[in-house]
Amino acid sequence: MRGWQKIVLAVLVVYGVLCAAAYDVMRQTPGRFGQIMEHVPDIAFLVLPFKPLWFHARAGTLHVGDAAPEFTLPTQDNKSTVELASFRGSRPVVLVFGSYT
Amino acid sequence: MVYIEEAHPIDAWQDDDNIKAKIFLHSTRTQKERCDMAGTCLVKLGIEYPAIVDTIANSTERAYTAWPDRLYVIDRDGRVAYKSKPGPFGFHTEDVARTLQRLLPDAGSPPAPAVTRAEPAPDTAGQSVARN
Numbered sequence: 308m309r310g311w312q313k314i315v316l317a318v319l320v321v322y323g324v325l326c327a328a329a330y331d332v333m334r335q336t337p338g339r340f341g342q343i344m345e346h347v348p349d350i351a352f353l354v355l356p357f358k359p360l361w362f363h364a365r366a367g368t369l370h371v372g373d374a375a376p377e378f379t380l381p382t383q384d385n386k387s388t389v390e391l392a393s394f395r396g397s398r399p400v401v402l403v404f405g406s407y408t
Numbered sequence: 409m410v411y412i413e414e415a416h417p418i419d420a421w422q423d424d425d426n427i428k429a430k431i432f433l434h435s436t437r438t439q440k441e442r443c444d445m446a447g448t449c450l451v452k453l454g455i456e457y458p459a460i461v462d463t464i465a466n467s468t469e470r471a472y473t474a475w476p477d478r479l480y481v482i483d484r485d486g487r488v489a490y491k492s493k494p495g496p497f498g499f500h501t502e503d504v505a506r507t508l509q510r511l512l513p514d515a516g517s518p519p520a521p522a523v524t525r526a527e528p529a530p531d532t533a534g535q536s537v538a539r540n
Binding site: 340361365376394398401403406407 | 421422426440446448457467477494511
């Protein structure tokens with residue numbers, strides 16, 4: 308193999324390893340992911356295919372048509388609870404997951 | 409709104425936009441802390457639709473792979489009618505509007521989406537804002 312071919316191969320291998328490492332980090336719990344990403348330089352976002360890796364890593368196991376996982380959670384003011392099953396038969400429910408930060 | 413664990417707490421991965429806006433918040437460690445944080449979020453972002461708060465064990469977030477933000481529509485039979493791609497990139501409220509149109513064909517044209525992103529930059533976690 309010629310010199311330049313070895314260099315190209317080495318770059319591809321390193322790139323592949325970095326992508327695999329990024330994917331593995333994305334599969335960690337959010338807390339762990341955040342702690343690791345705190346130390347990752349911004350250039351990683353330019354070099355690595357962050358968005359497609361993210362979409363795959365965070366796809367989850369639910370599909371359209373599956374039964375929505377049940378939950379019973381307190382309201383923000385902690386005065387009552389809401390059960391997802393209570394909406395069944397009456398109306399659709401929009402779930403907006405998020406946080407302040 | 410299902411309020412889940414923080415996207416960019418200062419004890420993990422702080423975010424430049426939060427720094428500029430002087431939002432320096434720790435991860436929540438108790439149910440009460442998270443409920444209080446949810447309350448702050450509702451007030452600061454003017455969110456007027458109901459909010460419930462995930463357990464500190466993050467049981468709902470884990471079931472829905474929802475962190476940092478995500479949209480779902482559950483139909484009347486309790487089945488997933490729409491699941492957005494993972495946020496922040498996949499947070500598209502117009503898809504929710506289209507799904508509701510399909511599920512509620514007699515409801516007429518929906519109003520403009522009630523939830524829009526405050527920060528569209530792909531490398532920041534978005535914030536849900538309700539606009540009337």
